[in-house]
Amino acid sequence: MARTKPYGGTKLSKFITHRIIELKPRKSQAEIASEAGFINPNMLSMIKAGTTKLALDRVTDLARALDTDPARLFRMAMLQSGHETTRPVVEEVFGTLVTRNEVDWIKAIREASGETDPTLTSRARSSILGIFGK
16 A cells, blocks of 8 residues: 655655744745745645655745745755655765855854864864753
8 A cells, every 4th residue: 555645744844834834924825835836736735744745946946935944945855755866966966055054153163263174073062062952
């Protein structure tokens, strides 16, 4: 018997569900689908439910409609089944994908280090983990 929700419970489906709820005071799910360029407004419902996956070529438009970082959404989309071979190729060609917020962290590290390209010591790693309560 085929799974009817092969992408259900993925990080992407949960994120999109949560983000649509957050945006509800400003725009409806139908408006988000339209802004993302989906011809079928039910496409977001199918992605949320896990019956279909987000096509990688739709990531940037959906990220814009969801007011979220496209790199973050792209990474989640690549974790969906079927992209197992795509992810390593993308990472080899482009390196680690970083969000705009992560770029800000990198800039702060460069500023704090005086552009010296510091190595990540165990002490520095512990400090970073401590910031996030880990």
